[in-house]
Amino acid sequence: MREYLPVLVFAAVAVLFAVSTIGVSTIIVPRRSSARKMAPYECGVEPVGDARQRFEIKFYLVAVLFILFDIEAVFLYPWAVAFRQLGLYGLVEMGLFILVLVVGYLYLLFKRAFDWN
Amino acid sequence: MSGVPFLLPVDWWALGAVIALSGGAMALLLLEFLPHGPESNRAALVSLVTLLAAGASVFVVRDSRRALFDGMFVHDGITVFFTFLFCAIGILSVLLSWDYVKRTRINRTEYYALLLSSTLGMVIMAGSNDLITVFLGLELMSLALYVLVGFRRSHLESNEASLKYFLLGAFASGFLLYGIALLYGATGTTNLQKMTAVMSDSPMLENPLFVVGALLLVVGLGFKVSAVPFHMWTPDAYEGAPTSVTAFMSAGAKAAGFAALVRVGLSTLGAVRTDWVPVLSAIAILTMTVGNVTALLQNNVKRMLAYSSIAHAGYVLVAIVAGGRDGASAALFYLAVYSLMNLGAFGILTLLGRGTEERVLVSDLAGLGFRHPGLGIAMTVFMLALGGIPPTAGFMAKVYVFGVALKAGLVPLVIIGVLNSVVSVFYYLRITVAMYMEEPQAEPTHVSWAVPGALAVLAAVALTLWWGVQAHALLDQAQRSVLGGM
Numbered sequence: 001m002r003e004y005l006p007v008l009v010f011a012a013v014a015v016l017f018a019v020s021t022i023g024v025s026t027i028i029v030p031r032r033s034s035a036r037k038m039a040p041y042e043c044g045v046e047p048v049g050d051a052r053q054r055f056e057i058k059f060y061l062v063a064v065l066f067i068l069f070d071i072e073a074v075f076l077y078p079w080a081v082a083f084r085q086l087g088l089y090g091l092v093e094m095g096l097f098i099l100v101l102v103v104g105y106l107y108l109l110f111k112r113a114f115d116w117n
Numbered sequence: 118m119s120g121v122p123f124l125l126p127v128d129w130w131a132l133g134a135v136i137a138l139s140g141g142a143m144a145l146l147l148l149e150f151l152p153h154g155p156e157s158n159r160a161a162l163v164s165l166v167t168l169l170a171a172g173a174s175v176f177v178v179r180d181s182r183r184a185l186f187d188g189m190f191v192h193d194g195i196t197v198f199f200t201f202l203f204c205a206i207g208i209l210s211v212l213l214s215w216d217y218v219k220r221t222r223i224n225r226t227e228y229y230a231l232l233l234s235s236t237l238g239m240v241i242m243a244g245s246n247d248l249i250t251v252f253l254g255l256e257l258m259s260l261a262l263y264v265l266v267g268f269r270r271s272h273l274e275s276n277e278a279s280l281k282y283f284l285l286g287a288f289a290s291g292f293l294l295y296g297i298a299l300l301y302g303a304t305g306t307t308n309l310q311k312m313t314a315v316m317s318d319s320p321m322l323e324n325p326l327f328v329v330g331a332l333l334l335v336v337g338l339g340f341k342v343s344a345v346p347f348h349m350w351t352p353d354a355y356e357g358a359p360t361s362v363t364a365f366m367s368a369g370a371k372a373a374g375f376a377a378l379v380r381v382g383l384s385t386l387g388a389v390r391t392d393w394v395p396v397l398s399a400i401a402i403l404t405m406t407v408g409n410v411t412a413l414l415q416n417n418v419k420r421m422l423a424y425s426s427i428a429h430a431g432y433v434l435v436a437i438v439a440g441g442r443d444g445a446s447a448a449l450f451y452l453a454v455y456s457l458m459n460l461g462a463f464g465i466l467t468l469l470g471r472g473t474e475e476r477v478l479v480s481d482l483a484g485l486g487f488r489h490p491g492l493g494i495a496m497t498v499f500m501l502a503l504g505g506i507p508p509t510a511g512f513m514a515k516v517y518v519f520g521v522a523l524k525a526g527l528v529p530l531v532i533i534g535v536l537n538s539v540v541s542v543f544y545y546l547r548i549t550v551a552m553y554m555e556e557p558q559a560e561p562t563h564v565s566w567a568v569p570g571a572l573a574v575l576a577a578v579a580l581t582l583w584w585g586v587q588a589h590a591l592l593d594q595a596q597r598s599v600l601g602g603m
Contacts, residue, residue: 100139100143103143103146103147104146106146106147107146107147107149110149110150
């Protein structure tokens with residue numbers, strides 16, 4: 001269990017840092033609130049309406065597709081790093097992996113999943 | 118790693134089923150965009166061919182034994198047995214879906230592609246010798262099933278079933294994964310054989326990491342086989358799903374979960390038997406009793422069979438508790454027989470009703486036995502088999518399971534199991550009584566006859582009776598599979 005000690009110390013420091021920063025600022029910060037200050041921060045743009053509204057399903061579709069192809073990149077990176085050691089074996093394996101993804105990609109393309117309208 | 122040869126150090130034949138199934142699923146996805154008529158059922162045909170090819174490729178290498186991918190996947194007797202079983206379940210399901218899916222206007226390409234992916238996941242689970250591979254197969258199987266359950270998109274109960282199954286399933290996967298992580302923490306490996314070796318060197322039961330990890334593993338797999346108290350999703354998911362999917366998942370997903378349990382039980386947990394027997398016995402008793410007693414109260418046949426499938430999971434658990442090779446082969450035998458009976462019973466339900474209409478209440482079966490004698494006889498055979506009445510295979514399956522349990526000295530479990538079987542006969546016979554002794558109250562149920570579906574039911578009837586008489590053929594197979602398993 002000894003090897004976990006640094007993790008424990010790190011966690012303690014992290015918690016301490018967060019608590020102390022928030023705690024100190026709650027104590028010493030002057031409070032002069034106004035309607036403008038209490039408004040949610042939207043990158044400096046004037047807020048437009050409530051955040052709790054219905055989103056189009058398309059956004060979810062995009063998010064799912066993004067994760068799908070993002071994970072492809074996650075696997076491609078370690079392969080690229082170990083490319084020389086893995087040699088032809090790795091190349092064939094990655095080719096198969098990408099082939100599976102390409103089939104999915106083609107399906108989405110034909111299904112018009114990428115058309116916004 | 119520099120010495121890796123060009124052709125992967127892999128016996129391609131041993132992976133034949135896996136390659137065939139993944140290739141078939143991918144081909145189906147692309148096939149949809151080639152021109153075809155609205156009535157074309159080629160997706161079903163392609164999946165049938167794929168499943169036959171997968172089964173044939175396993176047949177070629179049925180006697181070879183080897184470990185692949187650094188021991189993450191093994192090709193042994195248990196893998197071969199279950200791969201055959203899953204291909205058979207797949208083939209029967211495709212035949213049952215053939216007309217049903219067309220009639221209920223389900224997107225056929227996606228349906229069959231998911232069916233094949235799910236079967237692929239089951240095959241991977243059966244061959245996995247590493248907890249990571251178990252998880253991979255389990256997720257592949259389950260993700261496809263979550264979608265399949267929700268395929269009756271215009272029906273609210275199907276959507277509800279899919280969402281419920283997905284949320285609870287994801288939760289159970291979390292348990293399983295956490296259990297794997299803890300077991301890895303305790304033993305330093307996820308490989309089942311290496312884990313067994315580590316445990317024989319040191320008394321692992323002292324280690325709370327190991328005990329909690331093993332328990333969480335049982336929870337995760339217990340969910341998939343719908344053991345009480347992790348069964349809550351079963352009736353809703355089975356009822357809401359398209360009936361052909363219910364048939365497929367009630368047989369396949371359960372057998373796959375038990376395949377993983379059998380393997381874990383034979384290796385890792387088998388080494389600490391004395392300590393997990395009480396836990397599993399309690400689960401088995403609860404599963405049998407809750408399943409059977411609740412099934413008594415159902416009016417919907419799909420729901421009733423769902424509870425019956427929970428009860429059957431309990432009987433298989435008795436075999437797993439008995440442990441060892443005898444227990445494992447009794448479990449294999451029971452699972453094969455159970456899959457057949459259940460596919461048959463749900464298969465008959467797929468034939469009932471017109472279009473998208475579902476006629477699955479007990480009262481819908483009234484008078485069916487006289488209007489459609491063939492259907493009535495088939496349903497009666499399945500009900501007798503599920504209830505464990507000779508001369509059906511269901512009887513022999515129960516005899517072997519309880520026999521093995523008796524030999525292992527689990528007398529209380531056997532007594533409770535037999536009592537439960539007696540209770541179960543009541544609700545199985547209720548269906549027979551409805552078919553032969555009741556008059557339909559409303560408009561009699563329309564039967565949508567289809568050759569493939571009828572063929573599948575006929576095959577299930579024939580095998581249920583054949584294995585009832587010639588049980589030793591299948592049992593020999595199960596025993597040899599387990600012997601060649603390690």
